[in-house]
Amino acid sequence: AQSVAQPEDQVNVAEGNPLTVKCTYSVSGNPYLFWYVQYPNRGLQFLLKYITGDNLVKGSYGFEAEFNKSQTSFHLKKPSALVSDSALYFCAVRPSSGTYKYIFGTGTRLKVLA
Amino acid sequence: DSGVTQTPKHLITATGQRVTLRCSPRSGDLSVYWYQQSLDQGLQFLIQYYNGEERAKGNILERFSAQQFPDLHSELNLSSLELGDSALYFCASSPRDREETQYFGPGTRLLVL
Numbered sequence: 001a002q003s004v005a006q007p008e009d010q011v012n013v014a015e016g017n018p019l020t021v022k023c024t025y026s027v028s029g030n031p032y033l034f035w036y037v038q039y040p041n042r043g044l045q046f047l048l049k050y051i052t053g054d055n056l057v058k059g060s061y062g063f064e065a066e067f068n069k070s071q072t073s074f075h076l077k078k079p080s081a082l083v084s085d086s087a088l089y090f091c092a093v094r095p096s097s098g099t100y101k102y103i104f105g106t107g108t109r110l111k112v113l114a
Numbered sequence: 115d116s117g118v119t120q121t122p123k124h125l126i127t128a129t130g131q132r133v134t135l136r137c138s139p140r141s142g143d144l145s146v147y148w149y150q151q152s153l154d155q156g157l158q159f160l161i162q163y164y165n166g167e168e169r170a171k172g173n174i175l176e177r178f179s180a181q182q183f184p185d186l187h188s189e190l191n192l193s194s195l196e197l198g199d200s201a202l203y204f205c206a207s208s209p210r211d212r213e214e215t216q217y218f219g220p221g222t223r224l225l226v227l
Contacts, residue, residue, distance in 0.1 A: 032214045043116060043204055043218035044157075051214065090157060094214060100170035102147070102216070104157040 002027045004093050006105035013081045014113050021076040021108045023091030033074040034092040035065055038107070044090060050074060051096075061085070081112045117141065118219035120205050126225045132193040135222045139186055139207030145169070146188040147208070147216060148180055152201035163188055195226045 003026045013019045025031060032051050036044040048059025055067045065076045076089060091105040117140035127133055139146050148160040150173075159172035163182035174180075177195075182188040192199060202223050206216040 034214075036218075043118070043220045044206075044216075045116070046215055046217065049215060100162050100164075101172055102159050104149075104159070106156040 002093070002095070002103055004091055004103050004105040006089075006091055006108045008108050009106075010109045010111060012111045012113060015083055016080050019076075019078050019081045019085070019110065019112070021089050021091075021110060022073070023075060023105060024071070024073045025091075025093045025103075026072065027093050027095055027103070030096045032094045032096055033065075033067060034094075034102075035059065035063070035074075035076050036090045036092060036104075038088040038090065040087075047076070047089075081110075083112045083114050086110055086112045116217040116219065118205060118207050118217050120203075120219040120222050122222060123220070124223045124225075126227065127195060128227055129195055129197060131195050131226075132191065133195065133224065135190040135192070135203050135205075135224075137188045137190070137205030137207075137219060139188070139205075140209070140217055143207035143209050143217075144186065145208040145213060146182055146186070147206040148174075148188070148190050149204040149206065150201045151204060151221070152198075155201075157204075160190070192224070197226050200224055200226045 005024045034049045035047040038044045050057045050067045058064045094102045119138045121136045144165045147162045151157045160174040162170040180190045202221045204221045206218045
């Protein structure tokens with residue numbers, strides 16, 4: 001079965017420190033990979049995506065993600081966290097062919113401490 | 115603001131009732147997706163329409179149905195509502211040239227009492 005795992009329910013990081021939010025996936029073929037962020041009482045906002053090409057993808061608000069095919073991971077990173085980055089982060093995957101279904105992870109709550 | 119609008123913002127109803135949620139995609143977007151977000155199930159893909167046609171189906175219950183109209187707005191109909199249907203329902207749309215990128219609306223919060 002195809003799935004996305006975000007192993008950490010919550011990640012705490014001090015402001016100014018680097019942050020990593022983990023995501024692994026199990027999808028056949030070469031999937032499309034995404035990160036979305038959700039602020040309280042808001043819809044999800046697109047952060048970045050990996051379709052093909054360079055394994056390091058840069059996105060909005062200084063976030064980036066690294067695609068690792070051998071480890072089937074797509075971890076979200078930021079060199080220096082801001083308090084305003086505190087939110088719920090979702091990893092998502094869509095197989096590159098055969099279906100338009102999107103599978104979302106359960107979300108990781110990021111808390112950046114001042 | 116993503117450009118995707120959803121109405122109503124909040125909806126309170128009773129078990130057994132039927133409700134309709136409405137979504138207007140971003141201007142020019144042909145694809146509309148519906149998702150359900152609940153505390154215990156996370157974000158679940160329900161269904162996708164592309165230019166009026168159903169394109170993909172996810173974990174959508176038989177009591178739920180959706181359609182996309184010629185003006186591209188979409189409606190999600192939920193019937194015989196149960197307590198467990200209480201959730202946030204999101205609509206998203208994607209542009210023709212970047213179909214894999216979705217833009218989410220603010221959601222409709224449904225409470226079934």
